[in-house]
Amino acid sequence: MRQSPVRLPLIHHGIPRNAKNDAVRDALRLEVRRQEDVVRLKRIELTNLQQTKIHRLEYALQIAQAAGISRPVYSNGQGIKDDPDFSVMLGSQGLSRKLQIEKALNNIAELNVDLRNQEYRLTMLKQIIVPDLSFPVVNFLQPATLPVKKEGPDSLMIVLLAALTGLTAGAGQHLLQQAWQKQKESHA
Numbered sequence: 001m002r003q004s005p006v007r008l009p010l011i012h013h014g015i016p017r018n019a020k021n022d023a024v025r026d027a028l029r030l031e032v033r034r035q036e037d038v039v040r041l042k043r044i045e046l047t048n049l050q051q052t053k054i055h056r057l058e059y060a061l062q063i064a065q066a067a068g069i070s071r072p073v074y075s076n077g078q079g080i081k082d083d084p085d086f087s088v089m090l091g092s093q094g095l096s097r098k099l100q101i102e103k104a105l106n107n108i109a110e111l112n113v114d115l116r117n118q119e120y121r122l123t124m125l126k127q128i129i130v131p132d133l134s135f136p137v138v139n140f141l142q143p144a145t146l147p148v149k150k151e152g153p154d155s156l157m158i159v160l161l162a163a164l165t166g167l168t169a170g171a172g173q174h175l176l177q178q179a180w181q182k183q184k185e186s187h188a
Contacts, residue, residue, distance in 0.1 A: 020133065021130070021132055021133050024130055024133060025130050028125070028128060028130055031125060032122070032125045032126060035118065035121060035122040035125055036122060038118055039115065039118050039119055039122055042112075042114065042115050042118060043108065043109075043115065046108040046109075046112055046115060047108060050102065050105065050108055053102055054099065054102050054103060057095055057098055057099040057102060058099060060087055060088055060095050061092055061095040061096055061099060063088050064088040064090075064091055064092040064095055065092045067088060069088055069091045069092060070091050070092045070093055071091040071093060071094075072089060072090050072091045072094050
């Protein structure tokens with residue numbers, strides 16, 4: 001005899017179905033906002049970094065021009081110590097070209113993989129459309145039934161194990177008594 005599966009009402013744990021859909025949409029909106037903030041902060045960070053690079057290149061160009069270094073400096077195997085903040089090793093021509101390239105970068109995401117990935121993730125999140133979701137009602141596979149067969153060891157098995165235990169205990173007791181009597185006789 002098969003019973004029909006148990007069905008729960010539309011309200012599960014006190015939350016109506018529409019509230020669940022709204023909760024999913026709200027979570028998506030929050031994630032989109034969070035990703036927008038991450039992208040915005042990353043763009044600000046990269047813009048500041050680019051501006052700092054441009055200022056350093058301008059200072060290095062001024063230093064190279066003042067020192068009269070117009071072409072890249074080659075060491076011919078000698079160790080040349082260069083200022084790590086304002087490197088003039090490229091010479092004024094190399095520094096001016098590098099400065100032109102840095103100033104020409106309009107989209108800072110061109111050279112930054114992380115920012116491009118975050119922008120792609122944000123685009124994908126914005127394209128998600130959450131339809132009205134129907135959350136499945138919990139169904140049991142089978143209704144609960146009483147067991148057909150008793151579980152556990154059979155009564156014959158219990159009787160045999162008890163008899164075997166008793167036989168072993170009796171034989172052990174008899175052997176101990178004999179050993180004790182032999183020991184008494186040997187001491188007497």
